[in-house]
Amino acid sequence: MLQKILRRPDVEKCTGLKRSSIYAGVADGTFPKPVPLGPKAVGWLETDIVDWQKARIAERDASSAA
Incomplete structure (x- = not known):
């Protein structure tokens, strides 16, 4: 099965993160x-x-249930 590959601008739109945050997370x-x-x-x-x-x-749901 082929998987879709997202380029960075699309990843930014999907996650709400900017370039620096994405690469810091990586x-x-x-x-x-x-x-x-x-x-x-x-x-x-x-x-x-x-x-x-x-x-x-x-993570959000687990922390709000605690």
Whole structure:
């Protein structure tokens, strides 16, 4: 099955994060790593971004239930 690859502007729109926050999250392991597309191009698997969003929602729900 083919997966959709999102470029950074689309990832910013989906997550509400800006470039610096995305790359800071990648560096500290709290955001999915990009997939290399070429010498100077990267993208993120849409499924990785959706999973990241679901994890943030689960964290929110767990903290509000505590």
